[in-house]
Amino acid sequence: MPEQLLFAMEVTLNGLMAGVLYALVALGFVLIFKASGIFNYAQGVMALFAALTLVGIMEGQVPFGHLINAIFGTEIHHFGWHVPGLIAIVITMMIMVALAWAVNQFVMRHLVNQEPIILFMATIGLAYFLEGFGDLMWGSDIKNLDVGLPQGLNSWIDETTFNALGYGFFIDNLDIVASVVAALLVVALVVFAQYTKQGRAMRAVADDHQAALSVGISLNFIWVMVWSVAGFVALVAGIMWGSKSGVQFSLSLIALKALPVLMLGGFTSIPGAIVGGLIVGVGEKLFEFAIGPMIGGATENWFAYVLALVFLVFRPQGLFGDKIIERV
Amino acid sequence: MLYREAGDFKTSYKDDSQTFPIQMDRWGYYAILAIAFIAVPLVINDYWASAVLLPFLIYAIAALGLNVLTGFCGQVSLGTGGFMAVGAYACYKLMTTFPEVSILVHVVLAGGITALVGVLFGLPSLRIKGFYLAVATLAAQFFLVWLFNKVGWFYNYSASGQISAPERTVIGLAVTGPVATPAVKYLVCLSFLVASAWIVRNLTRGSVGRKWMAIRDMDIAAEIIGVNPLASKLTAFAVSSFFVGISGALFFSVYLGAVEVGEVFGIQKSFLVLFMIIIGGLGSIFGSFAGAAFIVLLPVFLKNVLVGGLGWATDLAAHLEIMILGGLIVTFLILEPHGLAQLWRVSKEKLRLWPFPH
Numbered sequence: 001m002p003e004q005l006l007f008a009m010e011v012t013l014n015g016l017m018a019g020v021l022y023a024l025v026a027l028g029f030v031l032i033f034k035a036s037g038i039f040n041y042a043q044g045v046m047a048l049f050a051a052l053t054l055v056g057i058m059e060g061q062v063p064f065g066h067l068i069n070a071i072f073g074t075e076i077h078h079f080g081w082h083v084p085g086l087i088a089i090v091i092t093m094m095i096m097v098a099l100a101w102a103v104n105q106f107v108m109r110h111l112v113n114q115e116p117i118i119l120f121m122a123t124i125g126l127a128y129f130l131e132g133f134g135d136l137m138w139g140s141d142i143k144n145l146d147v148g149l150p151q152g153l154n155s156w157i158d159e160t161t162f163n164a165l166g167y168g169f170f171i172d173n174l175d176i177v178a179s180v181v182a183a184l185l186v187v188a189l190v191v192f193a194q195y196t197k198q199g200r201a202m203r204a205v206a207d208d209h210q211a212a213l214s215v216g217i218s219l220n221f222i223w224v225m226v227w228s229v230a231g232f233v234a235l236v237a238g239i240m241w242g243s244k245s246g247v248q249f250s251l252s253l254i255a256l257k258a259l260p261v262l263m264l265g266g267f268t269s270i271p272g273a274i275v276g277g278l279i280v281g282v283g284e285k286l287f288e289f290a291i292g293p294m295i296g297g298a299t300e301n302w303f304a305y306v307l308a309l310v311f312l313v314f315r316p317q318g319l320f321g322d323k324i325i326e327r328v
Numbered sequence: 329m330l331y332r333e334a335g336d337f338k339t340s341y342k343d344d345s346q347t348f349p350i351q352m353d354r355w356g357y358y359a360i361l362a363i364a365f366i367a368v369p370l371v372i373n374d375y376w377a378s379a380v381l382l383p384f385l386i387y388a389i390a391a392l393g394l395n396v397l398t399g400f401c402g403q404v405s406l407g408t409g410g411f412m413a414v415g416a417y418a419c420y421k422l423m424t425t426f427p428e429v430s431i432l433v434h435v436v437l438a439g440g441i442t443a444l445v446g447v448l449f450g451l452p453s454l455r456i457k458g459f460y461l462a463v464a465t466l467a468a469q470f471f472l473v474w475l476f477n478k479v480g481w482f483y484n485y486s487a488s489g490q491i492s493a494p495e496r497t498v499i500g501l502a503v504t505g506p507v508a509t510p511a512v513k514y515l516v517c518l519s520f521l522v523a524s525a526w527i528v529r530n531l532t533r534g535s536v537g538r539k540w541m542a543i544r545d546m547d548i549a550a551e552i553i554g555v556n557p558l559a560s561k562l563t564a565f566a567v568s569s570f571f572v573g574i575s576g577a578l579f580f581s582v583y584l585g586a587v588e589v590g591e592v593f594g595i596q597k598s599f600l601v602l603f604m605i606i607i608g609g610l611g612s613i614f615g616s617f618a619g620a621a622f623i624v625l626l627p628v629f630l631k632n633v634l635v636g637g638l639g640w641a642t643d644l645a646a647h648l649e650i651m652i653l654g655g656l657i658v659t660f661l662i663l664e665p666h667g668l669a670q671l672w673r674v675s676k677e678k679l680r681l682w683p684f685p686h
Contacts, residue, residue: 039459070640110662117404118661120459121606124599125657132651140643256595259463295478302474305467309452312464316456 006167011289012282017175019281020182021240025258026273028233033267035206035226038119042127044255046231049134051238051247053095055145056138057088063137096231104223145242149177178240186270260308266321280304331679347529364518369511377510382583384624385517386575389524391604391616393571399611400532401564402544403453407465409597410472411569413589414442415576417482420491424484431496431503435577442573443566450565454558469595476589492586504581513582524571529613540564607660609669618668
């Protein structure tokens with residue numbers, strides 16, 4: 001097989017893996033959008049916050065250490081213990097639930113029935129708040145996250161493809177783990193939404209929250225639950241991205257990457273988020289590979305947006321989204 | 329007792345529909361203009377110009393521009409930073425290609441070029457709405473910044489990839505470059521701001537502005553009563569981008585002097601200007617000023633108190649700043665969706681009746 005084609009295949013495979021990671025973030029968006037009609041811009045920052053908290057707990061960092069030191073002139077940074085990954089994940093999840101409760105109690109409850117664009121801007125504010133809060137709590141230096149996920153070249157794929165095609169594909173173990181986790185997560189979420197009592201209640205709230213309220217569904221409970229589930233997805237995405245590229249501010253920018261994914265796949269569809277993620281992942285890698293060198297490279301910054309923009313003009317609801325019907 | 333409209337009789341329709349119908353408002357307006365044009369240039373120094381006044385004036389122009397699009401026409405844009413970059417690079421190319429033409433003309437032309445680009449990226453607004461459009465404008469933001477970073481023609485193939493403003497004079501006084509005095513820079517920006525505010529005010533109370541507001545309030549109803557959505561949305565994009573472009577051009581040429589596009593006109597700038605109009609007040613000209621002043625002053629204030637007063641580290645103050653900013657956005661959206669402008673209106677209403685309760 002010609003070398004170029006093999007390269008292209010490797011790029012495509014890597015693009016698929018990157019797409020899975022985008023889809024992970026996009027999933028969190030879809031969940032909140034389906035259940036409350038809120039486009040949650042803060043999802044990316046939630047992933048960053050979750051990852052920061054996880055690292056902080058594992059390392060035994062003192063929360064708000066810098067702030068306390070600045071106010072009281074003390075010199076405390078660490079408790080001096082290390083928490084195993086699994087326990088730290090559980091504690092982080094509890095913090096994310098508390099966060100979900102706080103968001104609902106202090107922000108979203110007061111904005112019920114507002115226009116979607118107002119809610120969107122509120123979540124931008126929330127994103128800023130959470131970003132400052134996370135940095136204040138754990139410090140803004142780049143941290144390493146290691147919860148024991150396998151990393152590095154997968155030698156089995158490398159050897160097999162080398163023997164079969166004469167060219168070894170480079171595929172990261174972490175990406176494979178991420179794909180498996182994403183697949184499990186999607187299945188779990190679909191089962192949860194379709195077959196459990198809470199899931200049905202969630203879909204009822206999404207359909208019409210006043211009608212849901214009148215048949216005895218607690219809106220507060222459902223909204224806190226939805227934000228908690230989104231927090232859980234953010235935690236998973238934070239672990240994956242944090243293990244891949246370190247826990248740092250740029251992690252929150254993956255939210256921006258997830259936006260075109262959503263626009264392609266449709267805001268209301270869980271499978272759409274996955275397919276959209278794969279299209280964006282493969283598309284931007286292939287575009288960078290084929291056309292990038294001709295026009296100066298680094299096309300990954302904008303390719304997804306322009307693709308989504310062009311796509312939206314022809315199909316505003318996305319590939320799998322519900323048709324947008326406007327009533328007067 | 330102090331703020332009264334009694335005895336101020338209107339005898340013509342023209343009097344009745346003026347911008348400041350109350351006499352004391354009018355006097356206040358002239359007084360502020362006089363102070364801004366005459367008193368401030370006499371006392372201005374380098375610190376005040378570069379830390380507070382110049383950014384305030386330039387951001388106020390950008391906020392006015394975004395307010396036309398978002399506040400008056402209801403189309404949210406997250407591409408403000410990208411459009412400011414268009415203004416800056418257009419101004420740079422014009423300044424270096426036609427050095428003999430006045431910089432004031434270049435700034436206005438840069439606004440015109442930005443308006444064309446804005447219309448181009450505004451075209452999808454006919455098909456998509458709300459936050460779909462907001463996300464679509466992100467395409468403009470990222471694509472434009474990438475373009476100015478990668479295509480050498482835009483920065484005249486300079487080795488650093490930066491653009492820096494050559495020295496230009498207006499009636500013999502240096503406006504750009506290292507020898508320009510703060511007073512001159514201030515006056516140039518102030519003139520542009522006053523002219524922009526005057527134009528926006530008169531556009532928004534005419535037929536164009538009414539069409540924008542009709543589209544904002546309900547686009548389908550507006551279309552049924554005969555407002556052309558294509559024309560209204562695209563004019564809003566054009567006018568908005570025009571002012572955003574002017575602010576970008578001034579930001580680069582007069583304020584900073586040298587610009588690296590990704591750093592100065594990144595996505596953060598888009599959010600900053602959006603925050604200004606949310607905090608200041610959507611659909612209000614006073615709100616654009618108030619929001620710009622607030623967002624410019626907040627970091628200066630926090631820095632002086634926390635770093636200067638309490639001796640904290642600067643990064644700590646920066647984290648606290650974005651936290652407060654985010655908290656304020658949410659608070660304003662919940663408690664006062666019309667922003668500082670509405671607070672101002674309410675307090676004026678109270679002042680008219682004071683000290684009587686009714």
